[in-house]
Amino acid sequence: xxxxxxxxxxxxxxxxxxxxxxxxxxxxxxxxxxxxxARFAPSCFNEQPYRYVIFSTxxxxxxxxxxxxxxxxxxxxxxxxxxxxxxHKTFQRNGKDNTWAAFDTGTSWGHLSLEAVHLGLVTHxxxxxxxxxxxxxxxxxxxxxFITLVxxxxxxxxxxxxxxxxxxxxxxxxxxxxxxxxxxxxxxNNHI
Ligand SMILES: Cc1cc2nc3c(=O)[nH]c(=O)nc-3n(C[C@H](O)[C@H](O)[C@H](O)COP(=O)(O)O)c2cc1C
Numbered sequence: 001x002x003x004x005x006x007x008x009x010x011x012x013x014x015x016x017x018x019x020x021x022x023x024x025x026x027x028x029x030x031x032x033x034x035x036x037x038a039r040f041a042p043s044c045f046n047e048q049p050y051r052y053v054i055f056s057t058x059x060x061x062x063x064x065x066x067x068x069x070x071x072x073x074x075x076x077x078x079x080x081x082x083x084x085x086x087x088h089k090t091f092q093r094n095g096k097d098n099t100w101a102a103f104d105t106g107t108s109w110g111h112l113s114l115e116a117v118h119l120g121l122v123t124h125x126x127x128x129x130x131x132x133x134x135x136x137x138x139x140x141x142x143x144x145x146f147i148t149l150v151x152x153x154x155x156x157x158x159x160x161x162x163x164x165x166x167x168x169x170x171x172x173x174x175x176x177x178x179x180x181x182x183x184x185x186x187x188x189n190n191h192i
Contacts (some may be wrong), residue, residue: 020166037115043104053084069128
């Protein structure tokens with residue numbers, strides 16, 4: 001059971017990472033809408049280091065699934081689409097390492113995941129896939145880090161859930177709010 005201290009944006013409250021996906025396909029236009037939301041993430045120097053790969057044709061989806069680690073393959077059988085998330089590792093402006101690229105790209109995934117809720121979709125980000133092989137197989141250079149593969153689709157209907165072992169799946173909980181904040185609620189912080 002999730003408990004919220006405040007009345008948050010409905011999309012934040014509703015977002016979770018289920019494993020019980022429906023096999024219902026996602027309109028291509030929706031995938032582009034997710035990318036539209038994602039690209040409006042703020043970024044250091046407005047560098048926009050985030051990039052995406054859409055996997056939505058049967059061949060593309062099979063390619064993505066073939067790069068999943070075993071633990072993920074088990075629940076991905078019905079997932080109808082993926083968005084791969086990458087980032088450019090250096091600043092285009094001067095070629096130096098972009099320390100904030102991963103931060104900006106995480107924000108971008110956050111946008112994408114909330115826009116998905118808005119469209120009635122579910123998403124599930126994954127680190128458990130062959131990051132280098134999936135990128136190389138697509139001919140993308142190592143100037144880019146293929147950081148996350150996101151399953152995109154619809155939550156399973158009752159029949160599909162009953163036929164799977166995801167029936168009792170629940171949104172994950174969080175630590176209490178003061179766990180996250182260093183300098184409040186009586187916590188000592190020697191650094192400020
Ligand atoms: C970068 C990232 C990588 C993740 N990798 C996996 C994964 O490989 N397999 C998996 O089942 N879940 C994965 N997750 C999902 C997390 O376990 C999940 O987001 C977390 O437990 C919180 O649950 P919630 O998203 O339902 O709030 C990943 C999430 C993120 C953000």
